Amino acid sequence: MTALADPPVALPAPEKRRSPRSRRPSRAGRTNHGGKLAYALLAVAVLISAFPFYWTIVAASRSNADLAQVPPSLLPGPNLMRNFKAVSEEADIGKALINSLIVSGSITLGTVLCCTLAGFAFAKLRFRGRGALLAITVGTMMIPPQLGVIPLFMLIAKLQWVNQLQAVILPGLVSAFGVFFMRQYLVQSLPDELIEAARVDGASTARIFWSIVVPIARPGMAVLGLLTFMAAWNDFFWPIVALTSSEPTVQVALRQLGGGYVHDQSVIMAGTLLGTLPVLLVFGLLGRQIVGGIMQGAVKG
Numbered sequence: 001m002t003a004l005a006d007p008p009v010a011l012p013a014p015e016k017r018r019s020p021r022s023r024r025p026s027r028a029g030r031t032n033h034g035g036k037l038a039y040a041l042l043a044v045a046v047l048i049s050a051f052p053f054y055w056t057i058v059a060a061s062r063s064n065a066d067l068a069q070v071p072p073s074l075l076p077g078p079n080l081m082r083n084f085k086a087v088s089e090e091a092d093i094g095k096a097l098i099n100s101l102i103v104s105g106s107i108t109l110g111t112v113l114c115c116t117l118a119g120f121a122f123a124k125l126r127f128r129g130r131g132a133l134l135a136i137t138v139g140t141m142m143i144p145p146q147l148g149v150i151p152l153f154m155l156i157a158k159l160q161w162v163n164q165l166q167a168v169i170l171p172g173l174v175s176a177f178g179v180f181f182m183r184q185y186l187v188q189s190l191p192d193e194l195i196e197a198a199r200v201d202g203a204s205t206a207r208i209f210w211s212i213v214v215p216i217a218r219p220g221m222a223v224l225g226l227l228t229f230m231a232a233w234n235d236f237f238w239p240i241v242a243l244t245s246s247e248p249t250v251q252v253a254l255r256q257l258g259g260g261y262v263h264d265q266s267v268i269m270a271g272t273l274l275g276t277l278p279v280l281l282v283f284g285l286l287g288r289q290i291v292g293g294i295m296q297g298a299v300k301g
Contacts (some may be wrong), residue, residue, distance in 0.1 A: 056276070083270035087257060090267065092245075093274060096253035099237035101278070103168050103239075103249060104232040110173035111228045112221050117180025118174070120213050124195055125205070134183070142178045146237070153241060167242040168249070172232060178224050182196050185220035186213065226283065233279055250275040 014110040059067055061080035066073060087093050121127070122134050152171060153162075190213060198208045214221075236251040245253055257264075257271045 012049055020121060053276070056269050056273050059266055060273045062266050064266050079266065082268070083266050084163055084266045084274065086264070087271045087274060091253040091256040091270065091271065092248065093250070096250045097274070097278070099165060100233055100250040100275075103165055104229050106169045107172040107232040108225050108229045110169075111175055111178050112225045114174045114184045115178030115224060116214070116217055116221055118179045119184075119186050119211070120190075120209060120217075122179070122183040122198060123186040124190060124192070134180075135182065136180055137176050141180075141211050149238070149241060152238075156242060163244050163247050164278055165243075165247065168235075168239050171238070172235075175228070178228065181224055189220070190216050215294045226287075229282060230279055234276075 057072060058076050058227055060083055061175045062073065062077040063079055066077060118137075122130060156162060156167040195208060195217075198212060203211070234251065235249075239252050240255070243249065245252070249255075254268070254271045254275060257268045290293060
């Protein structure tokens with residue numbers, strides 16, 4: 001007697017694999033495109049932002065008569081080097097550039113170092129009165145700087161620092177904004193576990209600062225340094241009070257341009273262009289590194 005064979009089992013049909021082109025990208029990895037309207041708006045915003053600098057170049061390369069024409073020419077002219085020569089004759093622009101580099105560089109280094117130290121103390125160290133001191137530091141940002149000009153000038157006059165660069169450098173070595181900025185950056189970017197591990201290994205506070213805090217805070221220090229350099233370079237109010245035309249910064253020297261009954265706008269624009277180029281050079285050299293450092297130093301909470 002023959003055994004009955006098992007009935008055949010129907011196998012499921014194989015799934016059809018979707019081609020990579022037919023797969024829809026996930027929501028998390030989807031690339032968003034702004035569209036033509038967004039790019040058009042961005043192009044208009046770039047043109048509006050860049051036009052003042054372009055007009056400075058045009059005005060610096062033209063004569064005063066060309067600028068008085070209606071409508072004025074929007075193309076650069078041939079008088080750029082002539083206007084630069086006029087700037088050097090009317091004001092000691094070379095000495096002013098050197099003084100501005102010394103003042104801005106010293107203020108930038110001092111602000112970055114002191115504010116990083118203070119920001120680390122407020123962010124990670126525990127000491128009595130920390131909250132009150134931080135509140136007082138941030139509260140000084142609400143006081144107009146013009147209120148301290150008279151007592152500050154009396155102080156530098158007593159020290160016999162009038163018309164000397166240290167009168168401009170020392171008041172700007174620390175800023176409340178820099179302390180608050182570095183404190184917020186270190187709170188988010190510096191884990192407490194690193195400091196505790198360093199304490200277990202026997203590291204002192206100074207060793208922790210130089211070996212752990214500074215490498216982690218380098219992107220924030222770069223941003224603060226750039227902002228401080230630009231602010232110190234463009235400062236006019238306090239240098240015009242503390243310095244004279246014999247020891248000028250760039251902003252003080254520009255005040256001497258275009259004198260006479262009719263102001264020569266082309267010479268003024270040429271001096272303005274000379275005073276703007278170093279800032280653009282610094283930003284062009286460090287801008288991409290600063291943005292890249294911020295992206296690499298970001299820490300998810």
